[in-house]
Amino acid sequence: MAAPESEACAAMERSVRQRVPPLLTDLYHFTMAYAYWRSGRHDEPAAFELFFRDNPFGGGFSLFAGLHDCLLFLKHFSFSEEDVQYLRSVLPGCTDPAFFCYLRSLDCSQVTLRSVPEGQTVFARVPLVQVSGPLAVVQLLETSLLCLVNYASLVCSNAARFRLAAGPRLRLLELGLRRAQGPDGGLTASRYSHIGGFDVSSNVLAGCVFGIPVSGTMAHSFVTSFSSLEQVQPRTLSPARGGRDPVDLVTLSLAWRGRICVVLGVEPGQAWLGELAAFLSYAVAFPDQFLAVIDTYSVHSSGLVNFCAVALALCELHYRPLGVRLDSGDICRQSVEVRRVFRVCSEEFAVPSLLSLSIVGTNNITEDNLRQLSHTENEIDVVGVGTHLVTCTLQPSLGCVYKLVEVSGRPRMKLSEDPEKSTLPGRKSVYRLYSPEGHPFVDLLCLWGEGPPQSGLGLRCHPLGGGQGVLTVTPTRVEELLQDCFTQGQVTQPLPTVAQLRERVQVSVNALHPRHTQLSAPDTYTVAVSERLHALITECTSCNSTAGHTDSLPS
Template identity: 70%
Template sequence: MAALSGKACEVMERSIRERVPPLLTDLYQFTMAYAYWRAGRHDEPAVFELFFRDNPFGGGFSLFSGLHDCLLFLRSFRFIDEDVEYLRSVLPSATDPAFFQFLRDLDCSGVTLHSVPEGAVVFARMPLMEVAGPLAVVQLLETSLLCLVNYASLVCSNAARFRLAAGPRRKLLEMGLRRAQGPDGGLTASRYTHIGGFDLTSNVQAGFLFGIPVAGTMAHSYVTSFSSLEEVWPQTLVAANGDPDSTDVISLTKRWLSRVCEILGAEPGKIHEGELAAFISYAIAYPHNFLPVIDSYSVRCSGLLNFCAVALALCELGYRPLGIRLDSGDLCSQSIGVRNVFKLCTEHFSIAAFRSLIIVGTNNISEQTLAELNKKENEIDVVGVGTHLVTCTRQPSLGCVYKLVEVRGSPRMKFSEDPEKSTIPGRKAVYRLLDAEGHPFMDLLCLAEEPAPTAGFNINCYPLGWDNICQSVTPAEVTCLRQEVFSQGQITHPMCSAAETRKKVQSSIQNLHPRHKRLQEPDSYMVALSEKLHNLIPEIRKGSYNDNNFLLAN
């Protein structure tokens, strides 16, 4: 896959510096960093892991997203004088002044990041990122990295579910900017819903920054702003073949409207003149991009008739109208009625362009709505989704956490009254085991120094949540999920564009077994520990772990 161009990377890195400066974090990161520094522990080598505890939306998988921004954040991470002066004003007055010079000199040159690939299918409790480096620095990175990964992964996963619900035939249009949690939430949503499977966005800035195809024509306000044909100006349009003579579009459309009403048995008196004026005006402005919303008044009695008349006039002048948008009522039954009228016009007037007209459906679309569309007969070609997509109404947060797993080469573990909040100690390698059909069936966590599992050979492991029950598996193929992506202040792995990552996502989802990607009641995917990693946990709990001898003895 090709890396991002230098210019695109420069624009996005500038955006990261502006949106995610080092101060975009929690205050306690600085108080902990100071305490480490005060105790002389700030340079101790430490390792943190980023993961989530439950698959979102009651599903069987998630998608890892946000790595691209994390890498740009790490590369540009440093405090400027203004940052340091502000910290001086909010930290306790007893803070040693030398600490602020320490902050002024900080960067991520000593940080190493290993990660699963951006766009990979991932599962609960598997480490997505490993952040290693000086203790104070990697502590300061926590909140920002979580902020960059949590929502990106959540909304990308939500988009993938919408894509699965919609099926492969329909195109999906993201149109959630006005409902998103602020401008940055809107941009993030547009970018990662495209990566998750949406084809188009209404967000122009997202198109500019990320190269996502943009789409959109008119809203109801444009239609209702017209009241009569007298408001149409200009009233003429030249033919598509370049004939210099202009045609009076109002007169042409009226003739076609009369013929449409005749073949459909419609009552001309029920047609809204302002709507017709709006359609004619827009068609004159954009004869190659005519796709109006037709439910401002009545689809059957006005909107559809007006559309057909204007579209037929455009066809006579050599243009090809695009289609219509439905935004209220029973979208399925309306789409069937609209398609039938299109077919009738095709046959009666011998207008071939009407065969390819598209029908766009929008109206508070949810995942459930899309699933129901697949169960009912309908003629919807494109579905526009906003609120339920970008706000992730079924689950507002993925819940990623960032936990310490090693200090000075010694594994660390969080104990908890809630067993689900306990962490898995030690620096790890992560492997994906595939069956003979190429489907992943288990992600295996091993201690970093263990040899990699071998395809075709038996592996003893302990699935998480199985109450210490050992299972024996034999993978047909083994892949290492972790890759080094940042080291010594430099990005060490090529970064892909949104379009390239989108292809990776679809391939990753396609490789999943159908039972794991069911939208309702999917089978649980297995994440397991190697024997050595499993045996390390009770030793740490009993307090008998010896930093120097345990791994050698086992």
């Protein structure tokens, strides 16, 4: 059972304080902070924006995640005496001792964070987070914020893609903890995979901390640990409805196994007794939760026969077994055969509950495997995904960056020899424009303080990436994306629960036009800048090319 909400919130805050202390950053942020302080610029007002340059996995969208932890990190940001003593040991010996007193006094009481809502669909080049405050402080936040957003957003987006590939019918089970990048990566993956669309996790700690539904039965090692029916202890099971003495489940299952072998034309000697012993022991322990892995030996001649024998014995005692798991071979073909046997046994022995048994597939599943399921005959109800979900095999990093856009009210722009690495100057507002059909079709970046677009009125904008020229668009609805979330040391927005974030993800993904959510060769979603921002970009570029430095950038 999940902890009460207040206890869960307190546990989350403790977790963030422990996992993301202010020393979880790169050393050069402290050397820059010292240089700012030494030159008297540390308190200059500055703004940074966090964004990514390309949609992940070759897809048409991403999901923004990790904001919850970012806000708790800002709330508790401060340097302890132990932190400062360590910094004394790694910064150059010429560092002014007064700088360390300055570090001890720092917190985020003068920091403001504006953000896209967590769980929202987002696109390349759109600011996800805007952080403003004293220059040295907001510089020191960079690496930690990137660490908290990058992987959370990537794995949440990956989970959403798996959900799209699976379609609405299949239940998805996340079981990647053992393959994740360390304990924290495993916990993060379980949390954001669930938010992204997975139904259940195998991660017990994720269930405890985040309230995620958890599930699990047996591994092959449990099956292979048994070799004979003598190992089944206890052998008896009381009927679910009471009123009868305990029944010898071993004898009852052997009788059912003989009848099943006749119906299926299987030689009884082909079904491993050690496997039957494993199934019986598990059924005695969990008669209402009996789900067995049936591919340890042979699915057709052993695993399926032994499972049906125990399942029918449980049904006779008025329990309802859950189903089977397939973990090797052609699980689509095997699932069809398994379902056929369930139907045969249900009809032959007049046990209707066999028709509702679940079939779980867990054989190193990839996104492509899930897409192929919809085009291949199968009877799979639940798919378990591990490695390719939590390690994000197709793309190991989202590549979020955190770039300076304004200092003391003056825009700042990085102009790189690689145009893809250039930044957009000035603090911004971001507006999502909706079509008459209710789909978002443009994310418009405007200068901070610029008037918002108006529903029903046409406006000119300049798409990023080139090739489209100037666009004139008329939105039927306008949504402002960046919202104040943290100011004066306090979180100013209610922190959504995992369930609320999960619902927001589904709503935001479903709102997109199918041409943007298709998993292969999606259409590019339009991200554009307003005419005023476009003029500023042109002016900054021109100033840089003529002056060679940022002193000429416009105010």
